[in-house]
Amino acid sequence: MAELGPHDAFEQALDDRGAELWADAMLAIELLCVGRAAIGGLWLKARSGGVRDLFLSRLQDRLGANTPWTRLPPGSSFANLIGGIDLAATSAQGRMIRQQGLLARAEGGALLIPMSERLDPALAALVAKSVDQPIAGGFLVIAIDESLDEEAPISNLLGDRLALRVDLDGIAWHHTTSTSAAAVGTADVDPAWRTVTIDDRLMKALASLSLSAGHRSPRILGHLVRTARLLAWHDGRLATNESDVLIALRLCLGLRLAPQPEASPTEANEPGPDIDQHPQQAEEQRPPADMTEPEEPSEPTTAPTQLDTLTEMLAAVQAGALVADPWISICQRPTPGAGSAGKSGGVRKNARRGRPFGIGLAPPHPEAKPDIVATLRAAAPFQRIRAAQRLAFSKADDVPASDARTPRAFVTRDDFRYVRLRHAAPSTAIFVVDASGSTALERLGETKGAIEQLLARCYVRRDEVALIAFRGTAAELLLPPTRSLTAAKRKLAALPGGGPTPLAAGLKAGLELALSVERRGSSPVLVLLTDGSGNIALDGTPDRARAADELQRLAASCKLRDFRTICIDIARRPRDSVTNLAQMLGADLHVLRKADAGRVSHLVDRSMQEART
Structure with missing residues (x-):
């Protein structure tokens, strides 16, 4: 039998691993069907596809047709989980009728949570409380995590209560047919x-x-x-x-x-x-x-x-x-x-657009209109009392019953309810790059690669990237905030380099752009790549002492604004000047002897996702 080459051996190892993962997934189904609510549930790491659908169908078949299978839709509210007022039944019977929530429907069965990595923390806490303190026999939680490797997973409140974890991303379709299927029939709780x-x-x-x-x-x-x-x-x-x-x-x-490698006979x-x-x-x-x-x-x-x-x-x-x-x-x-899941950038509450996250008594903005359903729910418990009061006032005023109008619902201004919206603002990574000195070409080349890699990942989140290069006597905005990868590649094709180091001018330009980005509703992230040796003042004169004083004032102003800042020391040897600059900025300091594009891109991308916290 011929020996396998390195590529064939790697492919064989991947194939064997996929078969093992699918066998573990089938074993997890058997354990879930027996343990049920006693083991909390399953953390299912899988993207949408046929393998995931097959796994869920086999799990549902093993749980049995008599097991409730409740789905928690994305964007659900508290009323969906705990139950609210049934408006149709309340108006038909003239008394308050409550509808059953999703958590109550899931009792004795399974609660399926798709896109659980984006579940609101408040709703995750409510599900976790129901797992810890079930109403009756409890329910099994199936949390589907569709996050990527660089994104945050599901909430700690939910993931800490799920015993089993199954990852289907490394399983191909032929692995599902090469192993024996789950046993047919319902697995009773024993x-x-x-x-x-x-x-x-x-x-x-x-x-x-x-x-x-x-x-x-x-x-x-x-x-x-x-x-x-x-x-x-x-x-x-x-x-x-x-x-x-x-x-x-x-x-x-x-x-x-x-x-483990084989041990020697002596060992x-x-x-x-x-x-x-x-x-x-x-x-x-x-x-x-x-x-x-x-x-x-x-x-x-x-x-x-x-x-x-x-x-x-x-x-x-x-x-x-x-x-x-x-x-x-x-x-x-x-x-x-x-970190929190979802798109980066600060969370804007009481916004005019976004996803609903609660009901308020006061309008979030002057043009807000009351939510009809929430207002009727707030007024429903008081209908009998208000009807009796209206009838008593009509009799006291000697108004004939034929002339008295009977509204279908008694609603007052105190019943008005407003839906509160929030959305995650996008982030803008502002690269402030030292383009001076003999190593300018190397720094600019790696910065170009980092920006291109970052733009490819930021496009989905609608994040933007900007580039400021300082050299000679001033700083120049080479790339305005953009999320267009094509435009960025065209503008980054040829960038100048060399000359003195106007570090204060570069920081001032970055601060001004950050303020402009913040006014547009985005969350700026300043990324300063320098060796810390500024020698040009803001007016362009070569005065190292004056440049240091101006740099200190600008750094204090930037720190006062509380911008998220990253300071990367790209000198061949770490310098104390960069460390002092990072302390004045209140920035995260990173020492990269070789500022390669991949490391810089990963570092900035992680900081942009953490900017919303």
């Missing part, structure tokens, strides 16, 4: 899995692994333990073993050991540390103090003859040598410090 026990040493190993991988939430450990018990019950056992724990780590966190004969050994034996074979794990259990059990896999995995996690699936990163569960 509470017998709760009788499955887990050993203390496995519990300690799970706690150590989850903590070492950066997950400090106690819910993560609970998810791992329940998943391991479900796996043991699925295999017909009443006690978990090491294999169940390893699979639970893969399904919940995406952790798996990399293929193979040497016994390694074992968490199952007797305490006395473990003490004799314990590794040096700097390699000892503090959480290493030492309960007396049967002593295996090879290195314990959990101990190896724990050491790999703490050493940073643990690999994750290419499509399931090392459990990138959302954390409280994670």
Whole structure:
């Protein structure tokens, strides 16, 4: 049999990984159908496509036709989730009739949340509260995450309560036909899995692994333990073993050991540390103090003859040598410090356009009109009282019943409700580039590449990019704010370079452009690429001391405006002048000995997405 080439071996590895991921996805369906609300739900990382539709259809078939399958539409309001007033039934019966919310309909079934990475944090908190405090038996949450690699995932409030994670992005269609399909029929909830026990040493190993991988939430450990018990019950056992724990780590966190090279005969004969050994034996074979794990259990059990896999995995996690699936990163569960999902830029509330996020009593702007449905809902509970009052006033004024008009609804000004809108303002990255000196061509070349890469990613978010280059005695706006990649490439084709360094003029031009961008409703992000050696004053005279004073005043003004600023030191060696400039600006300092386009583009793109927070 001929040996596979490097390309063929890589393709074979991708194909094998896709088959493994699909097998894990089918196993996750079985666990979801048995555990139901006890394991929270599923974080499904998948873009729209046939593989995702097939997975959801198989999950729905396994849950059964009697299981409610409720969908949470994007842009839903609080009334959709918790239920509001049914206007049609209220007007027909003359009394307040409440309609059932989506959370109540999902009880005993599944709640499907498409585009969960864009779910409003307030609605995510409401869903999380319903998961923690169910009305009856609870419901299963299926959160579909369609975010890209550089975008923020689902909210921490929601992701922290979902035990299983399945990523379908690395699965091709032929992988779905090469593995056996899920069993036909409904999987009934069997509470017998709760009788499955887990050993203390496995519990300690799970706690150590989850903590070492950066997950400090106690819910993560609970998810791992329940998943391991479900796996043991699925295999017909009443006690978990090491294999169940390893699979639970893969399904919940995406952790798996990399293929290890074959050990030499001398190393193979040497016994390694074992968490199952007797305490006395473990003490004799314990590794040096700097390699000892503090959480290493030492309960007396049967002593295996090879290195314990959990101990190896724990050491790999703490050493940073643990690999994750290419499509399931090392459990990138959302954390409280994670950025918000969606388009970058500051959130504008009480706007004239955008998505609704609440109901207010006061008009958000002078031309706002009351929302008819919300106003009628506010007036519905008082209809009987107002009708009786109107009838009493008519009798007191001796108005004949035939002359008295009876309106279909009694609405007062206090009932007026206004829909509040908000939208995420776009961001504008303003590159202020030092085009002076002998390295100007290299800096400008990398800046051109960074702008082109950034524009390709910012087009979808409607973000813009601008370029200011300073050289000689002044600064020049070479590229006005634009999101046109074609226009940017045409204007960036030939940029001048060389000469003295008017750093103060460049910062002044960037500040003026940032103020103009802010007045247009966008969120400016200043990106200053310099070596910090300004020697030209604002009037063009070569005065280093005066230039330093002017630069200090401009930096203080920029810091007072609270613009998001990035200062990149592109000198061949880091300089204190750039560090001092970043402190005066209140900017994020980054030292790049080689300001390559990819690193600069990624850095600025991440800052633009964080600008909305």
